[in-house]
Amino acid sequence: MGNPVAQHEAWPSTPEPAGARTECERGRVADAARSCTGRAPSKGRVCPAMPEDGDTKKARTEQTEALLGLSVVKASGDLVGKFRISRDALVDELRVEIHKAGGPPALFQQLLCGHEELKDGEPLGAHCHEGDTLQLLLCLPRNSAAEDIAVDWMEIQHTDQLLEELTIRDTQAKFETVMPKQRVAAVGLEANTGLVVLLGTGLKEVPDDELVEGKGKGKGGKDGKGKGGKDGTEYYNFVPPQMLVVPPAAPPFDVPLTLDHPLRRAVEFQVVECRQGYPLPSLGICVAMVREYPWDASCRMFLVAFELVPELLVDTVVPSCADCQSFCLDGQEVLWIDRDDREVLRCKRADVRKGSSSELFQLEGTTRVTSIATASDKILLTRAKSHSVEVFDSGGNWLMRLGDHTRGCQDGEAAQVRFWFPVWSERLVDGPYGFTHKDSSPLIMGPAGSIFVYSGGVLMKISDDLSSAKKVMSVREELWLTERDEGTPQFPEVCSVIGVHDGYLYRVLIRTDWREEVILRRLKCEDSLRQPRSVLRERAPMMWPAITDGRILVDDTFGYGLSHPNVKPHYYDEKSRDTWDGNCRWLGEPWLWDECGRPPNAKDLHMDGNGRLFFPGEREGEDRPRCKESRRIFSD
Numbered sequence: 170m171g172n173p174v175a176q177h178e179a180w181p182s183t184p185e186p187a188g189a190r191t192e193c194e195r196g197r198v199a200d201a202a203r204s205c206t207g208r209a210p211s212k213g214r215v216c217p218a219m220p221e222d223g224d225t226k227k228a229r230t231e232q233t234e235a236l237l238g239l240s241v242v243k244a245s246g247d248l249v250g251k252f253r254i255s256r257d258a259l260v261d262e263l264r265v266e267i268h269k270a271g272g273p274p275a276l277f278q279q280l281l282c283g284h285e286e287l288k289d290g291e292p293l294g295a296h297c298h299e300g301d302t303l304q305l306l307l308c309l310p311r312n313s314a315a316e317d318i319a320v321d322w323m324e325i326q327h328t329d330q331l332l333e334e335l336t337i338r339d340t341q342a343k344f345e346t347v348m349p350k351q352r353v354a355a356v357g358l359e360a361n362t363g364l365v366v367l368l369g370t371g372l373k374e375v376p377d378d379e380l381v382e383g384k385g386k387g388k389g390g391k392d393g394k395g396k397g398g399k400d401g402t403e404y405y406n407f408v409p410p411q412m413l414v415v416p417p418a419a420p421p422f423d424v425p426l427t428l429d430h431p432l433r434r435a436v437e438f439q440v441v442e443c444r445q446g447y448p449l450p451s452l453g454i455c456v457a458m459v460r461e462y463p464w465d466a467s468c469r470m471f472l473v474a475f476e477l478v479p480e481l482l483v484d485t486v487v488p489s490c491a492d493c494q495s496f497c498l499d500g501q502e503v504l505w506i507d508r509d510d511r512e513v514l515r516c517k518r519a520d521v522r523k524g525s526s527s528e529l530f531q532l533e534g535t536t537r538v539t540s541i542a543t544a545s546d547k548i549l550l551t552r553a554k555s556h557s558v559e560v561f562d563s564g565g566n567w568l569m570r571l572g573d574h575t576r577g578c579q580d581g582e583a584a585q586v587r588f589w590f591p592v593w594s595e596r597l598v599d600g601p602y603g604f605t606h607k608d609s610s611p612l613i614m615g616p617a618g619s620i621f622v623y624s625g626g627v628l629m630k631i632s633d634d635l636s637s638a639k640k641v642m643s644v645r646e647e648l649w650l651t652e653r654d655e656g657t658p659q660f661p662e663v664c665s666v667i668g669v670h671d672g673y674l675y676r677v678l679i680r681t682d683w684r685e686e687v688i689l690r691r692l693k694c695e696d697s698l699r700q701p702r703s704v705l706r707e708r709a710p711m712m713w714p715a716i717t718d719g720r721i722l723v724d725d726t727f728g729y730g731l732s733h734p735n736v737k738p739h740y741y742d743e744k745s746r747d748t749w750d751g752n753c754r755w756l757g758e759p760w761l762w763d764e765c766g767r768p769p770n771a772k773d774l775h776m777d778g779n780g781r782l783f784f785p786g787e788r789e790g791e792d793r794p795r796c797k798e799s800r801r802i803f804s805d
Contacts, residue, residue: 237293238302241267241280249307256294260287272307276480277450279308317341318372318421322691325651327711331698332649333673335365335689337413337421339372347372347413347421349680353687354408354604357438357455358668358675360616363417365689366438366455366477371411371423408433408603414477416452422479432473432484434460436597436605438667439614440477441498445522449483451476454521456503458493460605466597472496472505474521487519489526494538494596497614504548506538514538516548516565530565539592540612542620547635549620551611553592558612558622560635571631571638576760578625578747580640589625589748591755598754599779601679604687606665615669623666627699627747628674642674643698646751649676649690651711656682659720663751669694681720702742715739718753718782736774736782740765754780757802767803775799 237256241249250270254263264275272278280287282296282305297303319340322333337347350370357366410426410433426432435457442453455475462468469492475484487503494514496505501522507515512535519526529548532538537553547568548561557572569583577587593608600606613621615630622629622638626645629638646663654660661678668675673691680686692698698705702713715723717735738756741749745764755761757776768774773784778798 237297239263239293240302240304241272241307242304243307254293256292256297258293259289260291260293261289263287263293264289267307273450274481277478281306281308318347320415320421325690325711327709328651329709329712331693331695331709332651332712333691335415335691337415349684349686349688351685351687352407352409352602354433355435355438355457356667356675356677356687356689357440357457358670359440359442359453360614360668360670362442363670364440364442364452364477365415366440367413367415367689368432368435368438368457369408369411369687371409371413371425372421373411373423375409375411412482414452414479424475424478424482425480426482430482431459432457432475434463435473436460436470437607437610439496439498441500443501445476449476449478451478451483453477454498454501456487456496456498456521458496460597463603463605466595466599466605470494472503474503485521485524487521487526488524489517489519489528495541495610497541497543497612499543504541504543506532506541506550508535516541516561529563530561532565537592537596539590539596539607540610542612542614544618544620544635545633549612549631549635551590553590553609556588556590558588558631569635571635578627580629580638582637583635586629586638588622588629591752591758593754593780600664601662601681602685604664604677604679606677610665613666613669616671619669621669623750625748626741626750628694640696640699640747642692642694642696643746644674644750645698645713645746647713647716648692648698648705649678650714650716652714653711654680654714655722656680656684658722660714660716661688662720699746701744701746715742718756734769734784736768738762738765738768753782756782757800759803762803771803772801774802776802 236253239252239254243249249272252266264278268275317340319338321336323336324330325332325334335348347370353367353369355368410428412424412426413421414424415421437458438455440455445451455477457473458470459473460468460470471490472487472493473484474487492508494506494508496503502518502520504518507517514532516529518529538550539553540551542549546563550559556574556576557570559570560568562568571583572586572588575587576589578589579587590609590611596608597605598608611623615621620631623644628641628644630641631638649663650660659681661680664677666676672694674694675691678688717723718737719733776782776799
């Protein structure tokens with residue numbers, strides 16, 4: 170193919186002094202400039218549009234291969250470049266030259282000649298019906314997504330249109346279900362548009378021969394334990410090197426990952442629509458909080474940002490990030506709390522696309538920051554073992570506090586608000602099959618700059634002026650479950666909330682039966698969900714199954730739960746609905762039992778290191794390790 174050169178300027182490329190040639194001479198030069206240097210290019214060769222002296226070179230001869238003069242412009246009318254190319258050259262070859270001339274990658278180019286779109290594999294001459302010049306319009310982005318993929322938010326039957334589930338399937342049955350899917354490791358939601366990012370699944374299946382020992386598969390293979398990454402990193406469970414972006418009104422597309430890419434260790438995704446056109450057709454920005462070591466819940470975590478671009482990973486590590494505790498997005502800027510080697514907490518901000526970062530202020534104390542949000546140039550923070558929302562300005566000046574240190578669940582004016590923000594001993598919680606999420610993240614950024622608070626068993630919304638909070642809906646975990654979710658025998662484990670969009674609260678669930686699927690569901694934000702369970706069941710008879718702390722039906726027909734007595738307090742099913750969200754990990758708080766009463770044999774009730782309740786002796790083979798890593802809930 171030689172070494173083709175693209176010309177960016179109009180022909181001739183060298184301006185002539187006024188009056189240097191006659192009109193006839195200038196015409197001969199213009200004709201000669203349509204050829205290259207006199208050499209006939211080989212088939213498909215793109216030749217430079219070099220000026221040619223009309224006295225030394227004549228116009229094209231019959232032996233010279235016919236060339237086209239191509240002028241490529243953007244939708245704004247700005248010139249991308251001018252090219253000389255053989256009529257027999259394919260559209261694919263022109264895309265490559267446009268990219269060399271400073272245009273976007275070939276994958277993102279949509280070339281239009283009048284009303285016709287140029288397709289790969291077609292000769293350019295097929296679109297030049299008259300003359301030997303052609304003007305093309307370059308549009309972005311070029312849709313490379315699979316058009317036979319169906320994306321639906323499917324209403325779950327007998328839930329009174331309150332609960333929906335994301336399904337992504339191949340309508341041509343060429344590939345199995347994309348979502349729900351095993352091994353999905355993280356999920357992100359764009360609050361304004363509803364765009365979803367899924368780590369660990371994609372439209373194209375990863376070939377088994379690419380998952381070899383030492384590069385990601387390991388002894389456990391594709392579906393089990395083993396080594397992942399070239400550095401021999403031990404993954405508890407294999408996360409496929411895939412990422413899928415699901416826009417709200419367009420086909421989904423893949424973003425490929427390498428086997429050793431740190432995004433495969435992502436804990437949390439946050440997404441913001443921040444469109445960027447030529448030369449990078451990005452739908453927005455996604456920032457991931459990534460573990461340094463996948464097996465250590467207390468390890469350092471850093472931030473990786475990437476553009477939402479089809480079939481191409483454009484990523485960067487956010488600069489000046491030591492150990493991220495919590496973060497949020499504000500347009501193309503990311504705001505986060507950092508902890509350095511001296512345990513000093515700092516609030517930092519970085520522009521993802523410019524690559525610049527700055528420190529805003531330092532925080533007093535060393536107590537872990539569990540969540541952060543921003544609105545109207547104010548910065549909101551929550552801390553572990555504190556049940557209030559602190560508000561600062563961008564300079565770090567303390568402005569106000571929503572709630573106080575008193576535990577409760579009350580909306581109203583700032584001085585009357587009471588929150589309950591329970592936290593786990595570690596900031597990361599291990600879910601089934603290696604799915605890891607944050608233990609507590611009370612502040613949730615909503616659409617149009619709104620801020621929600623996950624407190625106890627209720628979701629609240631903070632007013633725009635930050636002067637009050639109002640209850641919106643119940644966040645009881647069983648509301649995302651139905652009777653038909655029963656596995657063999659456990660119901661899915663309910664994991665973290667990922668965001669709010671269009672009046673729905675989105676949450677991740679994981680089936681622990683043979684399917685092992687990761688599910689994304691959304692529940693309509695209605696105040697009526699705060700009613701007693703018996704009232705809700707009359708309206709939606711399949712919602713909120715009665716399950717034990719072991720996620721087994723209370724009415725256990727097959728006796729699966731005989732070895733584990735149920736200690737889950739069903740008092741909060743009917744009364745004080747706003748107090749508890751159904752997460753049995755928080756039953757380690759003795760005060761939660763004060764209202765509902767302690768279970769039988771309460772003095773022997775323990776909680777192990779994974780947050781599971783048990784009585785010593787109920788499973789003889791597991792007693793010793795469980796008791797060693799457990800604690801007694803009631804000390805008196």
